[in-house]
Amino acid sequence: MSPTAILAGCAELPSGDGDDDAVVPALTALGFSVSSAPWDSPADFSSADAVVLRATWDYAARRTEFLAWCESVPSLFNAAEVVRWNTDKSYLVELLDAGVPVVPTSLVSPGSPASFPSSDFVVKPSVGAGSRGVARFAAGADASSHVAALHAEGHGALIQPYQSSVDSSGELALVYLGGIYSHAFTKAAMLESTMDESGLYRSEKLAPATPPVDAVALAEDVLDAASALLGILRAELLYARVDLVRGADGKPLLLELELTEPSLGFRQTDPAAALRFASAVRQQLA
Structure with missing residues (x-):
């Protein structure tokens, strides 16, 4: 029997914003039976082999309910304990205390x-x-x-x-799948952008990027530090997005570490990235 995978969204975006469209055929090609459903729907999440958090972007107003749901799902990616830690941005202070170069917070x-x-x-x-x-x-x-x-x-x-480099260079997002670097993209400054018609997020201007070595080195350090704080291996993270900016001295700083429901920029990278994602899902099940 084919393993089942449910991509979890929300009522406003049950199948996401389009960025994950390539993921469905990639998972299907690797033997999965794939469906999408809002996280708070009656879908049978408990029987799925993998429930992957994607566009669950309404959780902020209902975090307690969302975390309770996460803890009720046996095969959730990323895991509920990761979600609990990552959905409160006070984790930035923990990473700062651990010696990670973070935007002063x-x-x-x-x-x-x-x-x-x-x-x-x-x-x-x-x-x-x-x-x-x-x-x-x-x-x-x-x-x-x-x-x-x-x-x-x-x-x-x-x-x-405020990091003024955002005005000229934006943010650099580095994506890791199964703990291994996959691809990167840039995000232009968003604070003046308009909200999407769903009302859940600001519209973003994204572009593919090749990350410089110092940015990759910091992203690696961020994942190692976060994994140590969580008491897990990096490989246990199905996905991670490390958002960096340049400080006044030109060195990279961590702005956010997205481990819960980030857009992964599949439309801004090579087509094989969706297949790498699907392979990482299989890795988690193994």
Whole structure:
């Protein structure tokens, strides 16, 4: 009998935003019976050989419910404990404490006062997806009301100095499948972009990229550090996307590590990437 794989989305995007379209035939070619379903639908996730988190982009407003669902799925990728850790961006502080070069990040928990950098800065919710709730402020601005609004939603707030390299170079996203580098793409600055018609994420301008050696080296260090914190092997991560920017000194810094439901840029890379993804799914089952 063919192994079954369900690609989990959400009610607004049950089969994703189109980026994963090549994944379905690739999985089918490797013997899988493939379907898509919103994570909160009545689909029989418990009997699937693999449930792969893809466009579950409504989780931020329902994180407790989403995590409970994740823990109820026997064969979830990435695993529920990875999702719990990664869906709260306070993991950036843990990686910073572990010695990883991260964009300077301070976490302001609900009820705590906030202080703001003397340069331009960004405030974002500790739990969020698709750049929703992220705002940029000018040097000297008082962003207390935005922080309070995030706190009112039950989330902490992350404060980071704005990295001006994003305006000229954007972000560099490096994709790993089964712990092994697959491909990379760039993302233009998004804070001024419009929301997609689904209302779940800001529209992105993406382009294929060949990552420089120092970026690959940092991405490798990020995955090693995250795996150590999680107590797993890198190979246990079906997918990972490491988002980097350049600091004022020109060196790469970690902006985010996406282990839950990232777009993986299949439309921005070689056609074989979808087959590498399908092969990585088989690896997880083995």
